[in-house]
Amino acid sequence: MSFSFAADCPAVSNLRPMKPRYSLLSRFLLLTAFAAAGTAAHAAAPRIRVLLIDGQNNHGAWPQTSQVIKTVLEQSGRFDVTISRTPPDDGRKPNYGAPQPTVEDMPAELQEAWARWRPDFSKADVVISNYNGVLWPEPVREAFEAFVREGGGFVALHAADNAFAQWEEYQRMVGVGGWYGRNTRTHGPRIHWEDGRLVKDPAPHYCGAHGKRSPVLVEIRDPEHPIVRGFPEKWLHPLDEVYYNMCGPAEHLHVIATAFSDAETGGSGKDSRSSSRSITAADALSTTCWATTCRASPAGASNTCSCAAPNGRPPARSPSPRLRPAISPPKKPCKTRRRPPPKTERVHQVALPRLRARVRAPP
Template sequence: MLKICLLFILSVFITLSVLAQKKKPIPVLIVDGFSNHDWKQTTAITKWILEENGRFLVEVSTIPADSLNRSAWNPDFSKYVLIIQNTNNIQKPSLRWPRQAEKQLEKYVSNGGGLYILHSANNAFPHWKEYDKMIGLGWRRASEGYALEVDGAKNISRIPPNEGEGTGHGERFNALIQVLTPHPINKGYPDQWQTANTEVYYFPRGPAENISVLSCAFDSTSTKRTWPVEWVVKYGKGRVYNSSLGHLWKGESYPPAYRCIGYQTTVIRAAEWLATGKVTYPVPPDFPTALKLSLRPENSYQTP
């Protein structure tokens, strides 16, 4: 009888130890509320991508449309390990975060928080100089910062302000992503992989400080030159991930750009790295290659 009791106590102890070791989901906040893109669907699909694998618990803070309520918006970023920025005021410059929220984000990232700049979010807020430093490169006029370009030998050149053009893009196409800098986010990726219906920004501009370009792509639809696609920035003690991947326009519904297994994998791995400094999410066996796209079925995501 004593032996049975001891075995029972041991099994309970082992069970409790296993439960204690089970990691809690990483708390993430998506900020949205205005954009010239379909920000509602972008937020919903991004939340689903992150939560589907069980590593993340995602909340959403939508900036109020009413100017009075918007001026009082000031979320507590310290509750989260990662902030995903999904607002863009490129067509309505008067739409801004209130200054107290700007300061909170600066403090949050500087003190070690993670920030994910989701596609068109790097088009936003040219008035906000610390934001420019956080994102490294964005959609800016020719006079607003350095542009980075990648040559055939994968060397990066800095194009000074007022040389070349302001940021833009040609037609969307199935871009061939070329890994430029080894990083935990792209560890295990093929050197080149296809992603669907992508915008390759030409002359992405900004301070370009404390920046590492992770990947690039040849702009086959306009400039016929190679430009950065993904980059990470160190801002104080914090980490920032920024890219032109993830375009979702009004009228689209779970488009190929979001169904791309390469894109979804990168979203998860970038988020995990920003939050923890490490990447444990594996590269799936059906990850795209240089010769083949890899898309999830259209019905794999159901609109909430």
């Protein structure tokens, strides 16, 4: 889940104030709020032209996600959605510790394809980005900045707010992001919610983390905002990731909802019901081991990191110097070596799915 923000005036360098149409939403808020707009009262309103950009993402299901967004929005009767798909990547493994590659890093044939990709922002009222990959070419970046400058709407969907760590104007649009070399010294403070207000933490730290997918309790912080007007004060989102340790320019942010980042699922471990803090990043783990079974230590103690044992239970933990609040690129998640199982065990592992397939559920 991305943080849910609405910016009344997203600051992009030398941009004049624009209409309050830019929002960074979580996936559920995006789809629900947009679909809810398709009521009979709005039947006569002109359709909103949406340009949805995809083509690369660190989440492999992005083609299905884009189709779901397009279907939901168009079925509301209020939106016309056009998908603009970028050229593919070159198959390299993502490096979450460095800015994403540029078009110049791509093979010649892909560079030619990128030279032909020119989305027409002038035919859109709002751009939805379901994209996280190669940095857009400079002409596209300039056209997109002009689109926002002139009042165009923009929604960054989930991992799209982590894209383009090296593109300063994009960072101002999304407010905060994570991974890809982001740190508080060069990108801006981390943010969290504490005692009913947004807190910016400039302490040196690497940025970007989330726990495992799990049910998420969402708490509305501005119930009168049009995006969430009519929503319950608290509601349970079935399954999602809660980002924390996010950092960036964090300018002109207006929080409309927060979510609890549960330590039991690898989150920051702060409960807004007991400590008046949610989506906290103040004492969360460094992303040097964000993909392992690491957990935050109790308040006042040193953060610790450990890898899961073969039985799924973490071994005894000890303070790790890697988790001190310092700037360093993330290392590969630690792995527990395990000897291969005996041959007989391998046979059983292969045969088990076949046996299960023969078992019929009772009528």
